[in-house]
Amino acid sequence: MADVAEVSRSRSLAAKVLHAALSILKDRGGEAPGRDLISEIPHRVELDDWATASYEKSGNIRWQSTLYFFSIDASKAGLLVKKKGVWYLTPEGEKTLELGPKGLLDTATAAYRDWKAKNQHVDLPITGGQNVPSGVAEIEEHRQEATIQEMEESAIASIKAEIDRKNEYEFQDLVAALLRGMGYFTPFVAPRGKDGGVDIIAYRDPLGTVSPRIKVQIKHRQEKTAVTEIRQLMGLLQKEGDVGIFVSSGGFTPDAKTAARSSHVHVELIDVDRFIALWQEFYAKMSDDDKVLLPLIPIYFYAPNN
Template identity: 40%
Template sequence: MPLTEFDRETKKGSGLPRWRAALHFHSVAASKAGLLIKSDGQWHVTEEGQKVASMSDDELRRLMRSRYGEWRWGNPKVKPDAVVPGTVDEASPPDTSVLFEHAKEKAREEIDTYLDTLGGYEFQDLVAALLEGMGYATNVISKPGADGGSDILAYIDPLGAQTPHIRVQVKHRDQAVSREDVAALRGIIRGDREIGLFVSSGGFTKEARREAGNGAVHMELVDLDRFLELWLQHYDKIPEAKRSKLRLEPVYFLAP
């Protein structure tokens, strides 16, 4: 949408354009109303959010105002003197809150941009490094060419004497993994001694997640959010040479 000079004006406190600061602030009401999920710098519209997207501006504003009041004061009737995000007469957004949200988004954007530069086999190596950091031995990693349906085999012990083994399939920056992809991995798993792990930076369709929950063989699905969460959780145990391929450093903010 076109931005006016007022919209593009830099706010003194945060140093951000007014439109960006306002966008973060307005999103609070939608988030508290259950229409939007904001996590690690990424915004996702919920199923309910998609359903109400056809509402008029006034109807949507009333809905968010009511939901916000319910969350804020435990009563759907908003206090008359209250400032509710999403209304046209709101005060200027707090700079600390805006900067906090902006920093999270910027950090995730940089991580995603870096991962986009990696090839499929480079991302596969990161997955293997993570498994090593989690205490597994990974002695079979597929090279370019046919992989027989799986990319990594991970073992509880170096010799693979203990079970279960983990048969891993990795997809990087492709379209979301389908039900057929998950079923194909399940089809080559030896149920008496293996479980399945599917790691996809492109995510999974709803049908794929449903397929993973069916059948007797355990199947674990890991999307990019979950991968990064595990990478940070086991970061100190990942071998240094491999950790350097995705070096992350925590930065602490006083949360608004």
């Protein structure tokens, strides 16, 4: 059985890093890639040698594994949402920040216990006067879920790094390959030089006789795409059945997102996180020539019903 002092020390660390993670999300407007949180937390929280030590068997860093472990509680409690490596702060999570690190963690773990009992129809014990995961099987299941999430975010980070290394024309080829994997024809992919504002034209059929007819603009850079560039693409959608897609590896400004949502023409915005999610989803449907542009290896884990 775990030493009480060790459990208390682990919970103290969990409270600090979980509160820091949700605070960073709040400061970033409510969302951020999980790996970005990992890189920023050491600047927000004082971490001692024990917290930064690596586990002997896995090599994982203690504070990072602790964060992933207890972030599951926060997710089940409705304080945050995780999708494809991106963490989102919920209104409930923002409100719970006011309770401080310990209050936030206690709220998260108590809500997790309630969720577990309701969904698996079992009475879970109270350990050490606090609601914490107990029982070897339950702790192992909790740890496995946390490990899978950590590995998923690590994989997404490596895909992002590979995309960052590509030049603008290689990224353009990736976008064209994705569209083909989604079932579109791409009769026009802009050559080097001026493109008239359109980098790719995609059709549902080889001749473009079936709607939608898609005009794609692509920007591969660190800066966020501004609203003026979104409006320029809107100006090119003049025929009935025209749809615009703007792919920006640097993301979009809030004004750009608002303009796309409120536009009378259909403009879809794809940032790098959404691009990666789509690439993973349609990868199996791509040709071998397209897969090699950004190759992936699927890995499968046992997923207990949660």
